[in-house]
Amino acid sequence: MDPELINDCVHCGFCLPSCPTYVLWGEEMDSPRGRIHLMKQHVEGTPVTDEMAGHFDACLGCMACVTACPSGVRYDRLIEQTRAVVEREHVREPADRALRELVFQLFPHPRRLRAMRVPLRLSAGLRRRIAPRLERVNPSLAAMADLAPDPVKRVRLPRRVEAVGRRRATVGMLTGCVQGEFFPQVNAATARVLAMEGCDVVIPPSQGCCGALSLHSGRPGQARRFARRTIAAFDRAGVDTIVVNAAGCGSTMKEYADLLDGVWAERAREIRTVDLAEYLAELGPVARRHPLPLTVAYHDACHLAHAQGVRSQPRELLTAIPDLELREIAESAICCGSAGTYNLFQPEAARELGDRKAERVLATGADLLVSANPGCTMQITSAIRRSGAAPIPVAHTAQVLDASIRGLGRVA
Amino acid sequence: MTETLDELARGLAGVLPPGAVITDPVRLRTYECDGLTHHRAVPGIVVLPESAEQIAAVVRLCNEYGVPFVARGAGTGLSGGALPRADGVLVVTAKMRRILQVDLADRRAVVEPGVTNLAITEAVREHGYYYAPDPSSQQVCTIGGNVAENSGGAHCLKYGFTVNHVLALEIVTPDGDIVTLDADDPGYDLLGAFVGSEGTLGITTKVTVRLSRAPETVTTLLAAFGSIEQGGQAVSAIIGAGVVPAAIEMMDALAIAAAEAAVACGYPAGAGAVLIVELDGPAAEVAHQFAEVERICRDNGAFELRTAAGPQERAAVWKGRRSAFAAVGRISPAYIVQDGVVPRTALPDVLASIDRLSAEYGIRVANVFHAGDGNLHPLVLFDDAEPGAEERAGLVSGRILDLCVEHGGSITGEHGVGVDKSRYMPKMFTDDDLDTMQLVRCAFDPRGLSNPGKVFPTPRLCGEVPGVRRGVHPLVESGRAEQF
Ligand SMILES: Cc1cc2nc3c(=O)[nH]c(=O)nc-3n(C[C@H](O)[C@H](O)[C@H](O)COP(=O)(O)OP(=O)(O)OC[C@H]3O[C@@H](n4cnc5c(N)ncnc54)[C@H](O)[C@@H]3O)c2cc1C
Ligand code: SF4
Ligand code: SF4
Numbered sequence: 001m002d003p004e005l006i007n008d009c010v011h012c013g014f015c016l017p018s019c020p021t022y023v024l025w026g027e028e029m030d031s032p033r034g035r036i037h038l039m040k041q042h043v044e045g046t047p048v049t050d051e052m053a054g055h056f057d058a059c060l061g062c063m064a065c066v067t068a069c070p071s072g073v074r075y076d077r078l079i080e081q082t083r084a085v086v087e088r089e090h091v092r093e094p095a096d097r098a099l100r101e102l103v104f105q106l107f108p109h110p111r112r113l114r115a116m117r118v119p120l121r122l123s124a125g126l127r128r129r130i131a132p133r134l135e136r137v138n139p140s141l142a143a144m145a146d147l148a149p150d151p152v153k154r155v156r157l158p159r160r161v162e163a164v165g166r167r168r169a170t171v172g173m174l175t176g177c178v179q180g181e182f183f184p185q186v187n188a189a190t191a192r193v194l195a196m197e198g199c200d201v202v203i204p205p206s207q208g209c210c211g212a213l214s215l216h217s218g219r220p221g222q223a224r225r226f227a228r229r230t231i232a233a234f235d236r237a238g239v240d241t242i243v244v245n246a247a248g249c250g251s252t253m254k255e256y257a258d259l260l261d262g263v264w265a266e267r268a269r270e271i272r273t274v275d276l277a278e279y280l281a282e283l284g285p286v287a288r289r290h291p292l293p294l295t296v297a298y299h300d301a302c303h304l305a306h307a308q309g310v311r312s313q314p315r316e317l318l319t320a321i322p323d324l325e326l327r328e329i330a331e332s333a334i335c336c337g338s339a340g341t342y343n344l345f346q347p348e349a350a351r352e353l354g355d356r357k358a359e360r361v362l363a364t365g366a367d368l369l370v371s372a373n374p375g376c377t378m379q380i381t382s383a384i385r386r387s388g389a390a391p392i393p394v395a396h397t398a399q400v401l402d403a404s405i406r407g408l409g410r411v412a
Numbered sequence: 413m414t415e416t417l418d419e420l421a422r423g424l425a426g427v428l429p430p431g432a433v434i435t436d437p438v439r440l441r442t443y444e445c446d447g448l449t450h451h452r453a454v455p456g457i458v459v460l461p462e463s464a465e466q467i468a469a470v471v472r473l474c475n476e477y478g479v480p481f482v483a484r485g486a487g488t489g490l491s492g493g494a495l496p497r498a499d500g501v502l503v504v505t506a507k508m509r510r511i512l513q514v515d516l517a518d519r520r521a522v523v524e525p526g527v528t529n530l531a532i533t534e535a536v537r538e539h540g541y542y543y544a545p546d547p548s549s550q551q552v553c554t555i556g557g558n559v560a561e562n563s564g565g566a567h568c569l570k571y572g573f574t575v576n577h578v579l580a581l582e583i584v585t586p587d588g589d590i591v592t593l594d595a596d597d598p599g600y601d602l603l604g605a606f607v608g609s610e611g612t613l614g615i616t617t618k619v620t621v622r623l624s625r626a627p628e629t630v631t632t633l634l635a636a637f638g639s640i641e642q643g644g645q646a647v648s649a650i651i652g653a654g655v656v657p658a659a660i661e662m663m664d665a666l667a668i669a670a671a672e673a674a675v676a677c678g679y680p681a682g683a684g685a686v687l688i689v690e691l692d693g694p695a696a697e698v699a700h701q702f703a704e705v706e707r708i709c710r711d712n713g714a715f716e717l718r719t720a721a722g723p724q725e726r727a728a729v730w731k732g733r734r735s736a737f738a739a740v741g742r743i744s745p746a747y748i749v750q751d752g753v754v755p756r757t758a759l760p761d762v763l764a765s766i767d768r769l770s771a772e773y774g775i776r777v778a779n780v781f782h783a784g785d786g787n788l789h790p791l792v793l794f795d796d797a798e799p800g801a802e803e804r805a806g807l808v809s810g811r812i813l814d815l816c817v818e819h820g821g822s823i824t825g826e827h828g829v830g831v832d833k834s835r836y837m838p839k840m841f842t843d844d845d846l847d848t849m850q851l852v853r854c855a856f857d858p859r860g861l862s863n864p865g866k867v868f869p870t871p872r873l874c875g876e877v878p879g880v881r882r883g884v885h886p887l888v889e890s891g892r893a894e895q896f
Binding site for chain 2: 007008010011012013014016017022025026027028029034037038041046049051052055069070071072073
């Protein structure tokens with residue numbers, strides 16, 4: 001925890017109303033200003049107590065405070081450093097420890113995740129029946145089962161997708177662990193949209209997890225290993241621009257140069273990571289958009305809006321589609337509670353935030369929810385299911401663009 | 413924790429919801445200060461009540477044990493008003509943030525004290541209304557804090573301060589009764605006395621605010637001047653011409669640089685000062701006044717004028733101004749936000765003197781102010797790692813207040829006295845004045861339990877020693893007051 005970064009905080013409190021946990025509980029220790037104060041206490045010699053660790057664990061890492069802070073406090077760096085300290089210095093309860101191990105053995109590894117899909121592949125009815133029991137045994141496991149989306153067919157992506165028409169660029173594409181396993185159709189749509197906009201898309205099969213989950217959970221060592229592997233995979237594939245369609249992965253990859261050092265930092269600097277919407281907006285459209293007569297609510301994923309500052313681009317891409325009407329979700333800057341692994345480790349808070357988000361999404365009366373992050377998609381869908389309201393279909397920006405460009409008339 | 417506090421904490425847990433009594437030392441410390449961080453005290457106990465009844469119960473228990481209590485909203489105060497007591501209870505209203513009632517026909521809303529200033533406007537905006545007082549901290553500061561500080565903002569020049577927009581209050585008195593103070597009550601204006609009392613007369617539990625109709629047109633002008641003097645002259649000329657803008661705000665070069673670093677507000681390059689003039693009202697009137705203001709700015713040397721077209725551009729113009737305080741964090745490791753008032757006509761003089769002070773002490777001062785009513789917010793910048801810098805900055809900051817008083821102004825425009833400025837009160841008031849104020853205080857809070865140690869310079873008379881006072885009151889003894 002870098003004291004210089006801590007001292008940048010002038011204690012003005014401007015970040016309070018944007019912090020999801022402060023919105024929920026109204027307690028100083030669960031606000032960005034309070035957490036920075038706790039970091040300061042630690043730097044000044046207070047050991048990491050259970051209480052202190054609890055308030056850091058309750059932070060979603062949504063970075064809304066970074067957007068809100070007029071003093072430019074790097075809370076993102078601070079919490080990353082803090083999580084590493086907590087993992088190192090704090091002895092967790094055995095049950096908590098076991099759950100963490102399970103998650104970190106699972107999520108960053110696509111193959112293991114694939115195997116897990118089978119037990120998670122519960123029908124909606126079965127899920128409802130076992131949920132209360134799981135809830136009692138372990139709320140986190142219940143959350144995990146509750147979140148897993150309905151099974152979809154695996155999609156095998158080719159190593160290279162050729163540009164349609166004149167080639168305007170060659171880009172690499174990250175497939176992501178959760179995206180790749182749970183939402184392969186999003187990756188397929190992403191590759192198609194990029195190709196239809198004139199890009200050769202290179203998809204190295206040797207890529208794995210980008211390291212985001214590990215980094216956000218205080219495991220920088222594991223994160224660095226994943227980062228190096230990712231860089232190597234794309235280097236080998238010969239691309240210097242990587243298009244990412246999952247917000248959490250994109251925000252971490254953009255920070256690779258800070259995470260790594262020496263030659264690896266150099267190599268990281270030579271690769272440009274960009275979010276799909278950011279890239280498409282920059283490239284400008286060539287493919288014709290066909291009408292999609294839909295009302296769409298766009299959800300700001302924290303790791304896109306707050307961490308990468310990508311807010312206007314996806315909205316512009318969507319409103320450029322003929323007949324599509326965009327609706328804003330109230331409190332769009334407040335996290336849905338997904339936040340990477342948050343809904344697994346802090347199921348109660350995540351659920352409250354999910355319910356809040358679901359309510360506001362439903363209030364828009366939109367036909368379709370657009371979310372550019374797999375975690376958010378799972379979180380909001382499961383919250384809407386819990387509320388008993390008619391489910392609202394959810395699609396990634398890539399899928400909406402894909403449907404419009406291909407003239408499907410609806411989002412599959 | 414002392415035995416008394418221990419016992420009190422157990423009592424509090426009995427009247428509050430689970431988890432609403434905080435005694436863990438690490439958690440307590442996060443409440444040690446408000447927006448003014450150099451005054452610090454770890455509170456004995458923190459409570460997070462959810463209703464007026466719970467606050468009343470807390471206050472009654474404090475009375476029972478003779479323990480002082482301090483109210484806190486969002487903790488954005490800049491005078492240490494919410495500085496806790498190590499031997500007392502900090503009553504935080506952050507969980508009381510429901511908007512209880514909106515009555516558009518009567519143009520009023522009833523809200524709990526922890527509702528933020530901006531949340532009120534957000535709740536009624538779609539119907540064409542808003543809550544007028546607009547402190548720069550409006551997104552976070554609470555209405556309870558606003559009432560306590562009689563907070564103001566850029567638009568108070570035309571529309572008045574909090575006191576002009578509060579219609580009624582429900583308060584818990586320092587001895588634990590729930591009482592309503594209404595602007596329509598016959599007799600003494602107790603509501604007026606309570607607004608601005610900085611938590612020393614009781615705890616606000618419900619606020620009825622006036623809702624204002626959003627103006628038909630709003631026009632915002634950004635004028636860039638070569639120097640702060642030119643800007644100051646333009647302000648005087650505008651007011652002198654009989655125009656009452658909704659707001660006139662000025663920022664000097666250093667403040668502009670900070671805002672630019674923080675939010676890239678894109679103000680005209682090379683400006684020694686910018687003036688933001690906002691006009692609102694019926695379209696024809698605004699158009700007429702706008703032409704006048706434009707002419708005056710040009711006559712006084714404005715080298716660039718920009719008009720914000722539409723709400724988005726207006727927000728962009730204001731963004732720089734609103735972020736200014738916090739933004740100086742970008743250009744200086746530490747700073748003091750000062751708050752003083754001078755007569756508008758004295759502005760150029762005072763600013764020149766501030767410049768001299770700045771040079772003399774080698775301390776940079778950025779100036780941001782509500783120019784229309786002469787409310788200065790000098791930001792005194794220093795490096796806390798440099799030995800002696802903090803003391804020098806403190807001196808400069810204090811000397812600025814001296815300047816304000818010398819020119820017939822005041823030691824605070826809107827941030828309140830709190831602990832920070834209590835020592836300056838004797839510069840403005842005689843002992844008799846202060847004693848008279850104390851009498852008001854004693855009438856509400858004879859045991860001195862409600863936010864003691866704030867506003868008044870030295871522990872005086874009834875209020876300042878927690879616990880039951882024994883013996884005859886000095887004022888009574890001297891024949892100047894009667895005990896009720
Ligand atoms: C960056 C920044 C900009 C600011 N800009 C402005 C500005 O433009 N104009 C302005 O006027 N102020 C401004 N302020 C100061 C501050 O925001 C105001 O004084 C605000 O009203 C404080 O509200 P709060 O909820 O944070 O109160 P706190 O800081 O928590 O408390 C302030 C005082 O109010 C008392 N109090 C709080 N709640 C209650 C209650 N329910 N009942 C009784 N007493 C209570 C406390 O005891 C304390 O004395 C600014 C502050 C910051 C940090
Ligand atoms: S990252 Fe999100 S949850 Fe964590 S302190 Fe910042 S705003 Fe709050
Ligand atoms: S993090 Fe930024 S916004 Fe929050 S209290 Fe600190 S300086 Fe203010």
